[in-house]
Amino acid sequence: xxxxxxxxxxxxxxxxxxxxxxxxxxxxxxxxxxxxxxxxxxxxxxxxxxxxxxxxxxxxxxxxxxxxxxxxxxxxxxxxxxxxxxxxxxxxxxxxxxxxxxxxxxxxxxxxxxxxxxxxxxxxxxxxxxxxxxxxxxxxxxxxxxxxxxxxxxxxxxxxxxxxxxxxxxxxxxxxxxxxxxxxxxxxxxxxxxxxxxxxxxxxxxxxxxxxxxxxxxxxxxxxxxxxxxxxxxxxxxxxxxxxxxxxxxxxxxxxxxxxxxxxxxxxxxxxxxxxxxxxxxxxxxxxxxxxxxxxxxxxxxxxxxxxxxxxxxxxxxxxxxxxxxxxxxxxxxxxxxxxxxxxxxxxxxxxxxxxxxxxxxx
Amino acid sequence: xxxxxxxxxxxxxxxxxxxxxxxxxxxxxxxxxxxxxxxxxxxxxxxxxxxxxxxxxxxxxxxxxxxxxxxxxxxxxxxxxxxxxxxxxxxxxxxxxxxxxxxxxxxxxxxxxxxxxxxxxxxxxxxxxxxxxxxxxxxxxxxxxxxxxxxxxxxxxxxxxxxxxxxxxxxxxxxxxxxxxxxxxxxxxxxxxxxxxxxxxxxxxxxxxxxxxxxxxxxxxxxxxxxxxxxxxxxxxxxxxxxxxxxxxxxxxxxxxxxxxxxxxxxxxxxxxxxxxxxxxxxxxxxxxxxxxxxxxxxxxxxxxxxxxxxxxxxxxxxxxxxxxxxxx
Numbered sequence: 068x069x070x071x072x073x074x075x076x077x078x079x080x081x082x083x084x085x086x087x088x089x090x091x092x093x094x095x096x097x098x099x100x101x102x103x104x105x106x107x108x109x110x111x112x113x114x115x116x117x118x119x120x121x122x123x124x125x126x127x128x129x130x131x132x133x134x135x136x137x138x139x140x141x142x143x144x145x146x147x148x149x150x151x152x153x154x155x156x157x158x159x160x161x162x163x164x165x166x167x168x169x170x171x172x173x174x175x176x177x178x179x180x181x182x183x184x185x186x187x188x189x190x191x192x193x194x195x196x197x198x199x200x201x202x203x204x205x206x207x208x209x210x211x212x213x214x215x216x217x218x219x220x221x222x223x224x225x226x227x228x229x230x231x232x233x234x235x236x237x238x239x240x241x242x243x244x245x246x247x248x249x250x251x252x253x254x255x256x257x258x259x260x261x262x263x264x265x266x267x268x269x270x271x272x273x274x275x276x277x278x279x280x281x282x283x284x285x286x287x288x289x290x291x292x293x294x295x296x297x298x299x300x301x302x303x304x305x306x307x308x309x310x311x312x313x314x315x316x317x318x319x320x321x322x323x324x325x326x327x328x329x330x331x332x333x334x335x336x337x338x339x340x341x342x343x344x345x346x347x348x349x350x351x352x353x354x355x356x357x358x359x360x361x362x363x364x365x366x367x368x369x370x371x372x373x374x375x376x377x378x379x380x381x382x383x384x385x386x387x388x389x390x391x392x393x394x395x396x397x398x399x400x401x402x403x404x405x406x407x408x409x410x411x412x413x414x415x416x417x418x419x420x421x422x423x424x425x426x427x428x429x430x
Numbered sequence: 431x432x433x434x435x436x437x438x439x440x441x442x443x444x445x446x447x448x449x450x451x452x453x454x455x456x457x458x459x460x461x462x463x464x465x466x467x468x469x470x471x472x473x474x475x476x477x478x479x480x481x482x483x484x485x486x487x488x489x490x491x492x493x494x495x496x497x498x499x500x501x502x503x504x505x506x507x508x509x510x511x512x513x514x515x516x517x518x519x520x521x522x523x524x525x526x527x528x529x530x531x532x533x534x535x536x537x538x539x540x541x542x543x544x545x546x547x548x549x550x551x552x553x554x555x556x557x558x559x560x561x562x563x564x565x566x567x568x569x570x571x572x573x574x575x576x577x578x579x580x581x582x583x584x585x586x587x588x589x590x591x592x593x594x595x596x597x598x599x600x601x602x603x604x605x606x607x608x609x610x611x612x613x614x615x616x617x618x619x620x621x622x623x624x625x626x627x628x629x630x631x632x633x634x635x636x637x638x639x640x641x642x643x644x645x646x647x648x649x650x651x652x653x654x655x656x657x658x659x660x661x662x663x664x665x666x667x668x669x670x671x672x673x674x675x676x677x678x679x680x681x682x683x684x685x686x687x688x689x690x691x692x693x694x695x696x697x698x699x700x701x702x703x704x705x706x707x708x709x710x711x712x713x714x715x716x717x718x719x720x721x722x723x724x725x726x727x728x729x730x731x732x733x734x735x736x737x738x739x740x741x742x743x744x745x746x747x748x749x750x751x752x753x754x755x756x757x758x759x
Contacts, residue, residue: 256441260445260449260452272456278461363583382581386583392590392591407584411575411576411579
């Protein structure tokens with residue numbers, strides 16, 4: 068989702084606030100409230116004090132969608148990381164050499180039938196069976212196993228890319244918003260330039276440059292996504308800058324100024340924690356889009372290289388082989404479904420977090 | 431106001447310069463340039479290629495100097511409105527890109543898809559907002575979030591497999607039926623539309639989500655404001671409250687969002703076009719990219735960058751027009 072849209076999204080729902088108001092009477096008193104009650108005897112003992120974190124968690128878990136998202140992601144993580152430990156029958160790049168002999172008959176013009184017997188020994192495009200839970204792909208590798216290893220790679224890459232992008236964005240946006248003036252102007256213009264650069268063509272160019280420099284296949288995608296982060300931080304930077312510009316004018320920041328706090332303390336103790344909710348939401352949502360991005364790159368043959376597996380690489384085969392597209396759904400379908408589940412999970416959680424962390428809902 | 435616009439245009443020009451410099455340098459850094467690919471082809475076809483001939487080639491294509499030299503030559507030509515010729519077929523770049531077959535196709539797909547996107551997403555967003563936390567809200571939210579989460583290549587291929595290959599309702603790919611002469615203009619249009627249906631459907635389903643979520647959150651914000659409560663207290667009909675009072679204010683971000691859509695109307699959907707074998711500008715640019723056709727790539731991307739810079743400016747101006755509270759400075 069676009070970062071600009073994110074900034075605009077801040078739903079206020081009063082029915083939720085109203086619900087919150089009616090609940091305290093029977094709610095369990097939190098520990099903090101109890102200690103206060105013992106020492107100072109507050110006027111209203113029924114008042115329930117909840118820490119902000121608990122309030123957010125409660126709102127988050129009340130939404131069925133965010134729970135669904137959480138379950139989907141936990142399942143995928145378990146599948147990807149624990150799966151290969153439990154199911155060790157095939158390796159990620161192991162080819163099954165127990166292929167059966169293939170017969171194909173061609174009718175000749177003079178009435179004879181020519182039978183071609185091929186025996187290459189590779190058990191490719193096998194149907195799902197006890198040996199191969201989801202069958203094998205065109206190179207005779209077990210799809211179920213590759214799905215698990217592919218998940219590891221796809222999820223790791225998107226996490227790394229999002230953390231790198233966010234770190235860059237927070238630093239640049241923070242500097243820009245806090246110092247303002249010329250620094251702000253320069254950083255924002257750099258943002259404008261980077262936002263005008265088309266990402267997909269850019270990745271195509273950088274992909275070929277990496278190819279020419281003989282980057283080893285297993286590091287290739289990490290490098291590519293790292294470079295992608297160098298170009299995609301402006302969204303986060305703008306979000307952080309906008310928030311800091313707003314917070315800088317608040318009374319509590321004026322107070323912090325008057326107390327003579329150091330700049331790092333003001334930034335890291337007073338400003339960043341207040342933007343954290345928005346950053347968290349934006350990061351969760353971009354995790355989903357990074358997975359989509361990685362798979363698109365792999366689909367264009369720019370991402371993870373065969374024999375290594377990623378969900379995108381496993382779908383890529385249908386762009387080359389229309390027979391696989393039409394007859395072997397088990398080769399490309401499962402990885403596509405995994406991509407959808409992962410992205411959907413991140414979107415559900417991001418959506419739930421946005422609603423739960425919305426400061427306008429907090430009393 | 432006038433001063434503001436002038437200032438913004440000057441900044442936009444600087445941004446465009448930056449974009450063009452980065453793009454050009456990156457393009458020239460590509461390890462296999464067009465000439466190399468060409469020479470490999472010539473050698474493969476058994477021709478003798480001398481070093482002089484190679485030098486000559488580099489010179490005619492303007493790739494003999496250093497990268498910066500090349501950039502400034504390119505820039506100078508652009509100021510004289512000379513965008514160069516495509517390396518691949520020696521046609522004028524502008525004619526190539528703005529070919530009704532290429533830009534036209536992409537624009538057609540994008541325009542129709544955008545219209546449907548708005549027609550579907552806005553009512554969905556409104557019902558989801560007015561029925562917040564109801565079953566309807568959940569169903570709509572889940573469906574559009576699934577739409578956002580679909581990888582375009584996977585979804586496109588799946589639609590193609592189901593509706594074109596298995597059911598045969600729509601043609602598999604391409605722009606028109608091969609080797610058919612149409613009896614009438616109506617038949618030709620019908621055939622064209624049949625070919626365009628699946629690509630448009632793909633684009634619409636992928637893009638509805640973001641727009642619907644935006645409408646929903648904006649609508650929720652407006653519905654919670656005081657003047658809506660007043661309108662209800664006056665005893666107005668609920669439909670009047672929602673469509674006359676509330677919806678008008680949610681239009682602000684929608685209208686300004688329109689300006690931001692301009693580049694996407696002309697950029698072409700690279701992946702969708704390749705999946706369905708359309709000759710749109712997206713798949714054309716992708717092809718130019720792999721063959722290092724520098725004039726085409728530069729012109730195409732600079733055109734898009736120009737549109738997006740103008741789109742941002744237009745969006746800000748529209749804000750001031752639609753919302754009288756916004757002042758430009």
